[in-house]
Amino acid sequence: MKTEDIVRTFLEYFEERGHRRVTGSTLLPPPGDPVLFTTSGMHPLTPYLEGRPHPLGRRLVNVQRCLRTTDLDEVGDSTHLTVFEMLGTWSLGDYEGPESLDWGYGLLTEGLGVDPGLLHATVYGGDERSGRDSASLEFWQSRGVPVELTVEDNWWSNGPTGPCGPDSEIFFWSGDTPPRSTPTRDDRWVEVWNHVMMRHRRLDDGSLVPLPQRTIDTGLGLERLAALLQGRPSVFECDVFDPWRRLVPTMWPLEERSLRLVSDHLRSAVVVIGDGVRPSSTGRGYVLRRLVRRVLTVLWRDDPTRGLGDLPSELIEHTLYHFRQDMDPADVRRPLLDEEQRFRRLLDRGRRILARPRFRRPLDDEDLHYLHDTHGLPRDLIMTLRQE
Structure with missing residues (x-):
């Protein structure tokens, strides 16, 4: 499956499920934004993730080019690029995490033909900040996908303060042997899709308060997924x-x-x-x-x-x-x-x-x-x- 076919399949799959396509922006954030470049698909949508109504509605999908200077020294390995494309979906106060994961699993296994046996998930295991993400855990268990519980690796934040919440990541086995171990113990498990459930706001004192609008933000690296689907050992192939x-x-x-x-x-x-x-x-x-x-x-x-x-x-x-x-x-x-x-x-x-x-x-x-x-x-x- 060519990259352009992956993009088309992704967009059509979520449009069929009520998502409106948002035109991706350039690499340049809007004036006044302290970040030099757009680093993720959610970056241009930040005001809407904070609660402002989006003119296209509460379910969105897009393809966004991104640049991350933090990965410059990693470029040359099998998974990191400086400029890449991010496939993203959003629920702005609409559906919750399990539905997002269900559609993600469906796109990978039905839309893109991924063998379910090559998938592994990670889920937030809970700590003093917030309890275990039981809904995501139960979803993956219902699909027979192995799950690893973590804490720091499955808690998303946009900085020391601001929106944050648990996430569930989907990994794809890239090894030439049957899948083994877990994502934190074997780097042949490659992360392809992160589903973030923004439920809280972290204040200056570190405490969490509920967000007025619970948001789902997902990001799927296009080149990384394409390499895996095409059976290539690195994004550069x-x-x-x-x-x-x-x-x-x-x-x-x-x-x-x-x-x-x-x-x-x-x-x-x-x-x-x-x-x-x-x-x-x-x-x-x-x-x-x-x-x-x-x-x-x-x-x-x-x-x-x-x-x-x-x-x-x-x-x-x-x-x-x-x-x-x-x-x-x-x-x-x-x-x-x-x-x-x-x-x-x-x-x-x-x-x-x-x-x-x-x-x-x-x-x-x-x-x-x-x-x-x-x-x-x-x-x-x-x-x-x-x-x-």
Whole structure:
């Protein structure tokens, strides 16, 4: 099943069950939002999760592109991406957790053909904050799906204060043996779908009060699900990465983890540029700059003559089309090449500065601050140059 077929099946399944489709937003949160990028499907819907009536009603479904800087250092493993798509459903004071889980189970097993024997669930086991989520536990037991009870892993919050509540996560077995153990004890159980039951608000003193509206918020990672359904060992081998795996190695021979990082970061940079961001030294622009420079660091490690001018237009066009972005590929390539030139000049200057006698010894924090504040050399770049 291709990724586009998964999306269509998901949307149609929930539309048949009374959900109205919400058009996904860009990666940029609304003005005034302190978060740099949209990190989940629920992010643009926060006011409605807090109780404001949504113009489309109380049952919603959408596909939202997301970016998480917290996962940058994880990129290259089998499950983490910088930019990804989240399939989401919401009940704004309408149905409760067991109904949401029933539909989730139905979509996976009936709509997408997943063997129920490859599923495992986790459920909030209860502590002094709130009792066990017995309704979710009973639902999974009624379907014969094994359940693991946890506490911290199954309590969702949007920060130290604000909406929170128990969640139930659905895991898919990715191993080449019959399923064994539990999700917290075997990482071959891959989380694919989280069903959050927002029932409480945490106050400044840590106490919980009931929310005026009980909300269900679910999130299903598209690329992760696609890899599992397509029998691929990592998200980088699902069909959305097929053009990258076909074309990148012909330009730049790379070992597997470097291939994954370069493909992910360039793909993410295209999406970020497509949403209107340009490289800079602060905020969103700095995240984009960091993505591009991490790619160049990997490429130049083996061959300094490599350049982003070699990036095939097909990869830019494929990414813009997949993320529904209307931009000329040339307008994406231009800031990539400008940033490459800027980074090359910075590297040349950094090498000359670090060659001075003062900096040939081990560097302390005072040296690193001086190099950054006076010469614009960030710590990670200094460490890279010192390893040359």
